Amino acid sequence: MSLKSVHELEAEHLLGTYNRYDILVDRGRGPYLIDRSNKRYLDLLSGIGVNVLGYNHPRIVRVLRKQIKRPLHVSNLLYHEHAGRLARRLYAISGLEKTFFTNSGAESVEGALKFARLFANSGRGGARKHRVLALDGSFHGRTMGALSATHPARYRDPFEPLVPGFDFVRFDDVEDLERRFSEDVGAVILEAVQGEGGVRPISDAFYRRARELTRASGAALIADEIQCGLGRTGRWFAFERCLPPGAAYADRPDLIAIAKPLAGGIPMGAVLMKAAVADPIRAGIHGTTFGGGPLACRIGLEVLKVIEEERLLDRAREVGSYFKRRLEELLVLPAVREARGDGLMLALELGVAARPVVERLIQAGFIANSTRDTVLRFLPPLIIQKKPIDKFIAALRAELEKA
Numbered sequence: 001m002s003l004k005s006v007h008e009l010e011a012e013h014l015l016g017t018y019n020r021y022d023i024l025v026d027r028g029r030g031p032y033l034i035d036r037s038n039k040r041y042l043d044l045l046s047g048i049g050v051n052v053l054g055y056n057h058p059r060i061v062r063v064l065r066k067q068i069k070r071p072l073h074v075s076n077l078l079y080h081e082h083a084g085r086l087a088r089r090l091y092a093i094s095g096l097e098k099t100f101f102t103n104s105g106a107e108s109v110e111g112a113l114k115f116a117r118l119f120a121n122s123g124r125g126g127a128r129k130h131r132v133l134a135l136d137g138s139f140h141g142r143t144m145g146a147l148s149a150t151h152p153a154r155y156r157d158p159f160e161p162l163v164p165g166f167d168f169v170r171f172d173d174v175e176d177l178e179r180r181f182s183e184d185v186g187a188v189i190l191e192a193v194q195g196e197g198g199v200r201p202i203s204d205a206f207y208r209r210a211r212e213l214t215r216a217s218g219a220a221l222i223a224d225e226i227q228c229g230l231g232r233t234g235r236w237f238a239f240e241r242c243l244p245p246g247a248a249y250a251d252r253p254d255l256i257a258i259a260k261p262l263a264g265g266i267p268m269g270a271v272l273m274k275a276a277v278a279d280p281i282r283a284g285i286h287g288t289t290f291g292g293g294p295l296a297c298r299i300g301l302e303v304l305k306v307i308e309e310e311r312l313l314d315r316a317r318e319v320g321s322y323f324k325r326r327l328e329e330l331l332v333l334p335a336v337r338e339a340r341g342d343g344l345m346l347a348l349e350l351g352v353a354a355r356p357v358v359e360r361l362i363q364a365g366f367i368a369n370s371t372r373d374t375v376l377r378f379l380p381p382l383i384i385q386k387k388p389i390d391k392f393i394a395a396l397r398a399e400l401e402k403a
């Protein structure tokens with residue numbers, strides 16, 4: 001099928017919720033995607049932060065081949081061997097003892113909000129602790145609960161009324177957090193680096209104050225690590241950057257929501273939680289048909305193993321700071337305002353609209369995207385090397401000189 005006929009077919013029968021770029025994907029290898037006309041693109045977006053090992057990673061392909069001969073789905077009424085093993089690995093990297101598996105980021109956030117409410121309600125505040133604080137600029141997903149914690153009006157307004165009790169703190173503003181915090185707050189949810197919000201890291205001070213306030217009042221701190229977690233910033237979790245020196249268990253969040261890269265492209269998410277949060281939770285109180293199936297869990301185990309064995313956290317830090325330095329060189333151009341981010345979660349703030357720049361970069365064979373109108377966002381696979389980054393910077397400079 002040609003791009004034109006795919007386009008027409010989708011226009012007729014697919015809900016128009018996405019503004020796609022004109023690429024008809026055929027195959028991928030490493031950090032590259034190849035379209036039906038054999039044009040190659042360097043993928044600096046990784047399917048919006050999903051394909052951290054690039055495409056067709058030989059170890060993932062090998063495990064998939066083996067696993068595909070086994071039952072693809074096993075209901076949560078039966079056992080299979082991989083869910084417990086993956087949950088134990090997630091405990092090893094997070095320090096949070098218990099896991100609930102989901103199928104997407106939004107479902108992880110929904111679960112985290114529900115578990116946080118049970119935790120807060122079972123403490124000394126009882127059912128009064130119904131409020132949730134989130135941050136200006138946050139994005140936590142599109143389902144009603146996750147959307148209620150999502151800040152920008154364009155996502156929320158068409159669907160009002162949303163879940164009651166959600167309130168927004170000015171981004172990274174400790175005083176505003178203190179002002180809005182009260183005994184009836186049951187949870188604070190934050191992204192250590194806001195993704196859709198334009199790659200904006202929160203400060204150590206903000207994280208630590210949110211941790212102190214929630215701990216002291218028996219509320220839960222939820223870290224949404226769906227985009228910034230699992231190696232993206234050169235640490236397993238982005239919030240680790242905010243921990244005090246010699247951090248203890250108590251300094252970690254009570255719940256962590258993850259998804260995107262967890263099973264290397266197979267839809268999967270998880271809510272990680274401390275034992276105290278898991279304590280009041282009994283069979284039947286929450287569930288999901290597909291969550292924690294054998295295929296996703298087996299691939300998830302391999303993804304974490306590859307990240308560890310190929311030292312991709314170190315790579316993300318090293319190549320990420322190289323990429324950032326190269327982006328900073330572009331600050332001399334009039335169209336460029338700021339380069340920011342951590343590890344391989346990077347952005348360039350422009351003084352002009354970013355979408356036309358993205359479209360011209362695609363023509364030139366590079367996939368990036370834009371958020372907040374003027375921000376170019378980069379979430380390349382963690383396996384990316386410096387050489388393709390150099391080629392990209394040259395192309396980007398040429399585009400921005402014209403902008």
Ligand SMILES: Cc1ncc(COP(=O)(O)O)c(C=O)c1O
Nearest residue numbers: 104105106139140141195226227
């Ligand atoms: C921080 C964050 N939370 C939640 C979500 C929602 O994830 P999903 O699209 O898998 O539902 C996203 C998606 O971009 C995200 O970046």
